[in-house]
Amino acid sequence: MSGRRGEGGRQAAGHPSASGSGPSAGTAQSVRNANLSAVLTLLFRGGPQSRAALARATGRNRSTIASLVGDLVAMGLASEDEAAPDGQVGRPSPVVSVSGEVAAIAVNPEIDELRVALVGLDGSVLRLLRRRYDTIPTAGEVLDATTVAVAALRGEGPACVGIGCAVPGQVRSADGVVRNAPHLRWIDEPFGQPLAEATGLPVRVANDASLGAIAEQCFGAGRGASNVLYLNGGASGIGGGAVVAGRPLAGAHGYAGEFGHIRVSSAEAGDSAGIAGTLEAMVTRAELLAVLGLAPADADRLHEALLADRTPAVRAVVERQLGHLATGLAAAVNVLNPQVVALGGFLASLLAYDPDGLRQAVAGSSLRPSDEDVEITASELGWRLLLIGAAMTAFEPLLANPAPVGRDG
Amino acid sequence: MSGRRGEGGRQAAGHPSASGSGPSAGTAQSVRNANLSAVLTLLFRGGPQSRAALARATGRNRSTIASLVGDLVAMGLASEDEAAPDGQVGRPSPVVSVSGEVAAIAVNPEIDELRVALVGLDGSVLRLLRRRYDTIPTAGEVLDATTVAVAALRGEGPACVGIGCAVPGQVRSADGVVRNAPHLRWIDEPFGQPLAEATGLPVRVANDASLGAIAEQCFGAGRGASNVLYLNGGASGIGGGAVVAGRPLAGAHGYAGEFGHIRVSSAEAGDSAGIAGTLEAMVTRAELLAVLGLAPADADRLHEALLADRTPAVRAVVERQLGHLATGLAAAVNVLNPQVVALGGFLASLLAYDPDGLRQAVAGSSLRPSDEDVEITASELGWRLLLIGAAMTAFEPLLANPAPVGRDG
DNA sequence: GGGATATGTTGGAGACAACAACAATCCACG
DNA sequence: CGTGGATTGTTGTTGTCTCCAACATATCCC
Numbered sequence: 001m002s003g004r005r006g007e008g009g010r011q012a013a014g015h016p017s018a019s020g021s022g023p024s025a026g027t028a029q030s031v032r033n034a035n036l037s038a039v040l041t042l043l044f045r046g047g048p049q050s051r052a053a054l055a056r057a058t059g060r061n062r063s064t065i066a067s068l069v070g071d072l073v074a075m076g077l078a079s080e081d082e083a084a085p086d087g088q089v090g091r092p093s094p095v096v097s098v099s100g101e102v103a104a105i106a107v108n109p110e111i112d113e114l115r116v117a118l119v120g121l122d123g124s125v126l127r128l129l130r131r132r133y134d135t136i137p138t139a140g141e142v143l144d145a146t147t148v149a150v151a152a153l154r155g156e157g158p159a160c161v162g163i164g165c166a167v168p169g170q171v172r173s174a175d176g177v178v179r180n181a182p183h184l185r186w187i188d189e190p191f192g193q194p195l196a197e198a199t200g201l202p203v204r205v206a207n208d209a210s211l212g213a214i215a216e217q218c219f220g221a222g223r224g225a226s227n228v229l230y231l232n233g234g235a236s237g238i239g240g241g242a243v244v245a246g247r248p249l250a251g252a253h254g255y256a257g258e259f260g261h262i263r264v265s266s267a268e269a270g271d272s273a274g275i276a277g278t279l280e281a282m283v284t285r286a287e288l289l290a291v292l293g294l295a296p297a298d299a300d301r302l303h304e305a306l307l308a309d310r311t312p313a314v315r316a317v318v319e320r321q322l323g324h325l326a327t328g329l330a331a332a333v334n335v336l337n338p339q340v341v342a343l344g345g346f347l348a349s350l351l352a353y354d355p356d357g358l359r360q361a362v363a364g365s366s367l368r369p370s371d372e373d374v375e376i377t378a379s380e381l382g383w384r385l386l387l388i389g390a391a392m393t394a395f396e397p398l399l400a401n402p403a404p405v406g407r408d409g
Numbered sequence: 410m411s412g413r414r415g416e417g418g419r420q421a422a423g424h425p426s427a428s429g430s431g432p433s434a435g436t437a438q439s440v441r442n443a444n445l446s447a448v449l450t451l452l453f454r455g456g457p458q459s460r461a462a463l464a465r466a467t468g469r470n471r472s473t474i475a476s477l478v479g480d481l482v483a484m485g486l487a488s489e490d491e492a493a494p495d496g497q498v499g500r501p502s503p504v505v506s507v508s509g510e511v512a513a514i515a516v517n518p519e520i521d522e523l524r525v526a527l528v529g530l531d532g533s534v535l536r537l538l539r540r541r542y543d544t545i546p547t548a549g550e551v552l553d554a555t556t557v558a559v560a561a562l563r564g565e566g567p568a569c570v571g572i573g574c575a576v577p578g579q580v581r582s583a584d585g586v587v588r589n590a591p592h593l594r595w596i597d598e599p600f601g602q603p604l605a606e607a608t609g610l611p612v613r614v615a616n617d618a619s620l621g622a623i624a625e626q627c628f629g630a631g632r633g634a635s636n637v638l639y640l641n642g643g644a645s646g647i648g649g650g651a652v653v654a655g656r657p658l659a660g661a662h663g664y665a666g667e668f669g670h671i672r673v674s675s676a677e678a679g680d681s682a683g684i685a686g687t688l689e690a691m692v693t694r695a696e697l698l699a700v701l702g703l704a705p706a707d708a709d710r711l712h713e714a715l716l717a718d719r720t721p722a723v724r725a726v727v728e729r730q731l732g733h734l735a736t737g738l739a740a741a742v743n744v745l746n747p748q749v750v751a752l753g754g755f756l757a758s759l760l761a762y763d764p765d766g767l768r769q770a771v772a773g774s775s776l777r778p779s780d781e782d783v784e785i786t787a788s789e790l791g792w793r794l795l796l797i798g799a800a801m802t803a804f805e806p807l808l809a810n811p812a813p814v815g816r817d818g
Numbered sequence: 819g820g821g822a823t824a825t826g827t828t829g830g831a832g833a834c835a836a837c838a839a840c841a842a843t844c845c846a847c848g
Numbered sequence: 849c850g851t852g853g854a855t856t857g858t859t860g861t862t863g864t865c866t867c868c869a870a871c872a873t874a875t876c877c878c
Binding site: 025026027028030031034035038058059060170172179180225226227242244245247249250251252253254255256257258259261262263264265266273275327330331332334335336337338339364365366367368369372374 | 434435436437439440443444447467468469579581588589634635636651653654656658659660661662663664665666667668670671672673674675682684736739740741743744745746747748773774775776777778781783
């Protein structure tokens with residue numbers, strides 16, 4: 001009668017202690033940790049703020065905030081500046097910012113390019129290294145190139161707290177093994193562990209669109225919403241990710257968010273996984289490029305070309321794709337009931353072609369009362385999206401459990 | 410540049426303080442509260458346990474557990490029994506159980522029946538009142554009948570801490586308004602608030618299948634798994650709910666989990682919401698009953714009849730429905746990556762007809778590596794499912810924030 | 819320049835879990 | 849039947865952390 005599956009009641013219990021790390025939660029130190037985490041997270045997400053603002057936001061006492069900020073400064077995670085008089089009465093409150101001396105490394109391998117960036121705790125991309133590939137790189141090649149790039153970036157100013165990798169494929173979150181990245185043709189390639197051993201830094205690996213969803217929810221179109229859906233259309237297909245109740249939707253093993261492989265049609269055409277009639281199979285950038293007379297290399301011009309060309313041939317293709325996109329979005333909306341749906345890549349172009357049409361089609365196939373409708377909008381973060389998302393994963397342990405950082409890792 | 414949507418950063422932040430209630434989290438009292446909640450939740454989910462077991466499970470000190478249990482007993486939420494020697498060496502540890510004097514009321518209106526039950530904190534259905542309807546009841550009728558039933562049940566022994574309602578439709582979680590219950594033909598019917606005013610008890614209202622998912626994850630087929638999907642097939646259609654990362658999937662407004670309205674076919678047939686080709690439209694109990702030569706009233710015999718009849722006509726219908734069900738399940742699995750999928754109602758009958766066929770069809774349309782496949786199984790809790798789920802919602806505030814209970818509410 | 823307002827600072831108080839030492843109870847073994 | 853070993857309950861103390869109150873500081877308004 002009692003549980004079978006390994007962890008049993010512990011993991012299953014929907015307890016507090018949301019972010020599982022840190023002191024076991026329930027002790028006095030865990031209170032300190034939770035408060036440090038709350039303040040640091042507030043600074044990370046909300047930017048520089050006065051101590052008074054932090055006190056209001058957290059509900060803590062002034063003296064407590066002073067102590068917490070002092071600790072964060074001592075840890076090298078934050079800095080305080082004298083407040084410029086802002087026109088308010090009363091003694092001015094020092095402005096606290098996240099430290100500029102703390103950064104993470106974001107890694108994003110694609111079929112034709114590897115990007116490795118140094119991203120500051122304030123969300124700025126401090127330095128970006130790009131390496132182009134003429135042929136699809138193997139996992140080994142990417143690992144080697146990444147290791148070299150990481151070494152170069154660590155020589156820069158800020159202290160590096162970890163590495164986050166955004167991989168276009170399914171990643172087992174537990175150990176960072178890339179289970180299946182069809183476009184890179186990686187199958188069961190260990191990635192997180194070898195990179196961690198080569199660099200000596202903690203490494204997290206996740207699906208690219210899942211990280212995009214996190215970034216978009218935190219700093220982009222989904223700002224302020226707790227339930228955000230992100231879908232991206234690229235050369236290779238459609239990836240997706242979601243933030244549910246303020247937290248990344250991972251699923252049991254980290255494979256959640258494969259919206260591209262929802263079936264939206266009875267057609268025979270298959271997607272990269274061989275499943276027929278899926279969103280990814282029916283809504284493709286290649287078809288749009290073809291009907292617009294553009295070459296695959298002209299993808300950058302897709303957006304403008306699409307909006308400029310309203311000929312019947314284009315219209316027919318776009319409207320068919322919009323219909324399938326609406327079906328897929330409706331399914332996702334019915335299941336997750338998000339507040340914001342952010343579309344990236346050529347899906348944003350499709351949206352721009354006929355925003356109202358898509359919104360109405362989704363509303364027509366979903367169950368939501370119209371006055372509580374979802375907001376379907378374009379992604380906002382552009383090329384920085386995945387880098388920021390990857391860096392956020394790397395920062396996450398630090399935000400959940402603030403600890404001193406130094407130049408020696 | 411800063412957030413627009415009302416609550417802004419606060420709600421959006423993926424902080425600790427998972428269950429939002431209780432002392433503001435970060436204070437010493439919140440530690441006490443979190444530990445009381447942890448112990449009570451452990452007792453609720455894991456049944457009677459020794460103090461030593463509680464200490465191991467929570468990681469707290471023996472003396473802390475003694476104090477916590479003492480508080481819970483003083484609050485009337487738990488009781489201690491002298492331990493019967495269990496064959497272990499050492500001083501025997503008292504067994505702690507959840508109090509038998511605490512209960513909640515579960516309400517479940519259907520088109521032909523209203524069920525109101527008194528459910529103990531130990532999960533037992535202490536008393537069940539049923540009221541049959543010849544015509545579909547209005548919200549007002551159900552409210553009146555429920556109020557009467559609640560008054561009767563409160564006269565019983567245990568103290569009642571609240572009311573949980575499982576409604577077959579979309580419920581706005583914030584205020585308990587039934588936005589759209591197509592089979593009951595309720596549209597925008599206030600339910601939670603009037604019931605709370607009539608009874609003086611806190612009321613929570615939610616979609617029936619969402620509550621079923623919670624119950625199944627806690628006590629049924631999903632025991633021990635943190636990511637569980639539940640789909641139920643009834644006379645009126647297909648409802649669904651999910652538990653994600655150990656917590657109910659609610660979405661922005663509480664409408665998440667409408668798996669029945671995922672499109673799985675290009676067919677024209679519409680579902681109760683008028684959307685064509687959805688899972689609910691293509692997979693129906695009525696069609697199964699018809700091909701089996703059973704009347705709608707014979708639904709109870711569907712399961713046996715289906716398994717006994719392997720004629721081509723039945724086979725054709727069942728296999729077509731299984732195909733559509735697989736498509737819908739695959740979409741849900743791709744999006745949520747659950748560990749367990751529990752099927753209830755006639756969906757469990759379909760599963761029993763060809764378990765391997767359905768599992769393979771889902772595997773073929775989903776992206777999961779086969780060795781980390783999901784477990785597709787039948788629901789376990791039967792008729793008590795929704796009552797337990799509804800009661801769990803009612804107990805939830807108490808579990809998150811243990812407080813004294815008494816006979817006077 | 820004085821009053822009002824808001825905030826930083828400091829010392830003390832309260833709450834709570836951890837710890838250590840001791841007491842209680844059971845099993846195993848001879 | 850008695851002794852030793854093991855596990856757990858109990859008690860008093862300690863350390864940590866937040867809160868509170870009083871005071872100091874800095875700005876704005878008149």
